[in-house]
Amino acid sequence: MAVVEKSKPKIAVWKFASCDGCQLSLLNCEDELLNLLGEVEIGYFLEASRATVEGPYDLSLVEGSITTPHDAERIHSVRRRSRHLVTIGACATAGGIQALRNFQDVEEFTSIVYASPQYISTLRKSTAIADHVKVDLELRGCPIDKGQLLEVIGAFLAGRKPGIPSHSVCLECKRQGTVCVMVAHGTPCLGPVTQAGCRALCPSYSRGCFGCFGPMESPNTASLSDRWRQLGEGNHNLIRAFRTFNAYADAFRKESEALEVLGTRDAR
Amino acid sequence: MVVVAEGLDRLFEALRRREFTVVGPTVRDGAIVYDELESAADLPTGWTDEQDGGHYRLERRDDEAVFGYVVGPHSWKRYLHPPFLRLWRAEKRDDGFQVARDEAPRKPYAFLGVRSCELHAIAIQDRVFLEGEHVDPIYRERRENAFIVAVNCGQAGGTCFCVSMNTGPKASQGFDLALTEVLEDGRHYFVVESGSDRGAELLAELGGSEATEVELTAAEVAVKNAVGQMGRSLETEGLKELLYRNYEHPRWDQVAERCLACTNCTMVCPTCFCSSVEDVSDLDGEGAERWRTWDSCFSGEFSYIHGGNVRQTVKSRYRQWMTHKLATWYDQFGSSGCVGCGRCITWCPVAIDITEEAAAIRLDDRPSEQ
Ligand code: SF4
Ligand code: SF4
Ligand code: SF4
Numbered sequence: 065m066a067v068v069e070k071s072k073p074k075i076a077v078w079k080f081a082s083c084d085g086c087q088l089s090l091l092n093c094e095d096e097l098l099n100l101l102g103e104v105e106i107g108y109f110l111e112a113s114r115a116t117v118e119g120p121y122d123l124s125l126v127e128g129s130i131t132t133p134h135d136a137e138r139i140h141s142v143r144r145r146s147r148h149l150v151t152i153g154a155c156a157t158a159g160g161i162q163a164l165r166n167f168q169d170v171e172e173f174t175s176i177v178y179a180s181p182q183y184i185s186t187l188r189k190s191t192a193i194a195d196h197v198k199v200d201l202e203l204r205g206c207p208i209d210k211g212q213l214l215e216v217i218g219a220f221l222a223g224r225k226p227g228i229p230s231h232s233v234c235l236e237c238k239r240q241g242t243v244c245v246m247v248a249h250g251t252p253c254l255g256p257v258t259q260a261g262c263r264a265l266c267p268s269y270s271r272g273c274f275g276c277f278g279p280m281e282s283p284n285t286a287s288l289s290d291r292w293r294q295l296g297e298g299n300h301n302l303i304r305a306f307r308t309f310n311a312y313a314d315a316f317r318k319e320s321e322a323l324e325v326l327g328t329r330d331a332r
Numbered sequence: 333m334v335v336v337a338e339g340l341d342r343l344f345e346a347l348r349r350r351e352f353t354v355v356g357p358t359v360r361d362g363a364i365v366y367d368e369l370e371s372a373a374d375l376p377t378g379w380t381d382e383q384d385g386g387h388y389r390l391e392r393r394d395d396e397a398v399f400g401y402v403v404g405p406h407s408w409k410r411y412l413h414p415p416f417l418r419l420w421r422a423e424k425r426d427d428g429f430q431v432a433r434d435e436a437p438r439k440p441y442a443f444l445g446v447r448s449c450e451l452h453a454i455a456i457q458d459r460v461f462l463e464g465e466h467v468d469p470i471y472r473e474r475r476e477n478a479f480i481v482a483v484n485c486g487q488a489g490g491t492c493f494c495v496s497m498n499t500g501p502k503a504s505q506g507f508d509l510a511l512t513e514v515l516e517d518g519r520h521y522f523v524v525e526s527g528s529d530r531g532a533e534l535l536a537e538l539g540g541s542e543a544t545e546v547e548l549t550a551a552e553v554a555v556k557n558a559v560g561q562m563g564r565s566l567e568t569e570g571l572k573e574l575l576y577r578n579y580e581h582p583r584w585d586q587v588a589e590r591c592l593a594c595t596n597c598t599m600v601c602p603t604c605f606c607s608s609v610e611d612v613s614d615l616d617g618e619g620a621e622r623w624r625t626w627d628s629c630f631s632g633e634f635s636y637i638h639g640g641n642v643r644q645t646v647k648s649r650y651r652q653w654m655t656h657k658l659a660t661w662y663d664q665f666g667s668s669g670c671v672g673c674g675r676c677i678t679w680c681p682v683a684i685d686i687t688e689e690a691a692a693i694r695l696d697d698r699p700s701e702q
């Protein structure tokens with residue numbers, strides 16, 4: 065019987081405004097990478113190889129946020145060439161750390177930073193990929209978790225739903241038996257409003273959660289802010305906590321804006 | 333019997349000889365947790381805990397008490413109903429696939445330092461997992477031969493309310509041995525009682541002496557101290573009916589404003605038993621595994637059934653949890669689902685207190701239309 069080589073799914077990895085950390089997570093899957101290469105054809109992954117294969121692609125992994133008019137165009141062409149599009153990391157899913165500029169005046173920045181600001185073509189806001197095109201799945205994290213990435217690719221290959229939970233970091237933290245840093249040490253932690261995925265890494269090193277995975281499914285940020293204030297944190301620190309890698313994720317943005325209003329009121 | 337403090341070493345040796353894995357309290361990361369112990373030196377001697385809503389602090393004692401604290405963030409369900417468990421692994425073969433199950437722990441557990449409220453919690457999980465039509469073989473394997481050394485509380489914690497729930501502080505049944513620690517007049521000893529034949533047999537190896545009246549009284553006084561120190565209380569009279577008729581009480585909205593739906597209360601509760609089952613597959617499609625993990629009625633995915641989520645609001649999730657613990661559990665399993673250990677109060681990051689919520693509703697009883 066003749067063996068028919070089943071054609072492998074084609075995967076592409078795209079980069080927009082980002083630090084490359086999430087793509088590196090894929091390269092860091094050393095043990096699994098060879099296995100993966102046996103199952104898929106990497107069509108486009110400039111971080112790993114210059115060789116490219118023509119689209120369309122079965123699965124596109126998109127890293128980075130949209131910050132320039134050119135990228136706002138390019139993402140549509142990526143979408144057109146992709147059967148499935150998965151965004152990876154805080155930049156692609158929430159605008160990333162560069163979305164901090166969304167709270168400020170970008171033109172003022174460019175005029176201060178660049179000698180010839182007229183050559184700078186940039187959008188006023190850094191936005192998530194889903195604000196521009198349809199996204200099939202968002203994989204959170206700054207950076208993403210390599211286990212979750214392999215789960216998504218594995219599920220894609222098997223044609224099943226990936227197990228990517230949307231509950232809080234606390235659930236992972238407790239399952240692991242980590243002692244709660246907020247209750248037992250009085251250390252402020254964003255875990256209760258942050259989506260799981262990192263295996264509660266920071267609390268397991270006695271640090272509060274920094275919110276790398278963005279808001280969980282039903283984030284009660286106002287109640288957590290109240291608790292942080294009881295632990296002695298001022299509004300200023302709270303705003304800083306909500307404005308990091310996922311500053312422009314809806315729930316975190318709204319909370320930091322509400323805290324700003326509260327801050328000006330308190331200052332009066 | 334009375335065993336001097338050094339007798340704990342002999343207890344460890346006796347459990348070792350019987351091939352038990354000893355699990356008990358130990359200090360880690362600023363709390364008293366349960367873990368596998370090598371010797372009596374691993375126990376939290378000289379430590380205590382300060383507990384309140386959303387608050388836990390490990391403190392030094394001014395004596396050498398070995399069990400001078402109450403329950404911490406862990407419970408025995410971590411061992412009897414593990415948080416992560418691979419149910420099976422399947423691998424492709426030429427003629428189909430082969431399924432392999434993981435082995436149960438080779439040696440049975442000896443749980444050392446089980447409090448009365450926890451014995452009641454284990455009894456409740458026994459009913460859930462071992463009675464009725466569907467017996468959980470995983471729980472059974474771990475539970476069946478477990479040796480239980482209970483400790484009667486000589487002090488209560490800031491969030492304890494076992495007296496209200498009739499579950500403590502003195503262990504009444506469900507143990508092989510029960511210790512009461514006494515530190516008095518420069519003496520440090522344990523009054524030990526056996527609750528089973530194998531307990532009595534082991535007790536004989538500890539080199540104790542017959543307890544005198546004075547020693548027995550000292551042990552009773554210690555337990556009485558705990559009774560007088562309950563940090564919380566809960567009125568249970570008519571509680572089930574109260575909650576049933578206040579299903580639409582405005583208090584549920586108020587608690588939902590504070591509740592983070594973070595799941596901590598359910599994770600630390602020694603009777604909560606919910607889990608979910610997930611499948612994972614190898615990248616090359618050659619193998620697949622089925623895992624069971626702790627889950628919670630506070631997570632949205634948990635109440636997702638075909639077509640949607642049956643408990644979309646946090647209000648409905650908190651109400652589901654609290655009424656299950658204090659009311660529907662009676663209909664389902666014939667007892668309260670709460671043993672008054674206080675863990676959900678201490679480990680709730682925003683200090684939501686089940687006793688306070690129940691009291692608020694009782695104070696403002698507003699039967700809703702059916
Ligand atoms: S340490 Fe943070 S993530 Fe862990 S349970 Fe406490 S609040 Fe939640
Ligand atoms: S609730 Fe009672 S039995 Fe449980 S730890 Fe507190 S005092 Fe001891
Ligand atoms: S509901 Fe709270 S107090 Fe009652 S058994 Fe569970 S954790 Fe303990």
Ligand code: SF4
Pocket residue numbers: 590591592593594595596597598630679680681682683684
């Ligand atoms: S009651 Fe407390 S511990 Fe439970 S889900 Fe709500 S905030 Fe979390």
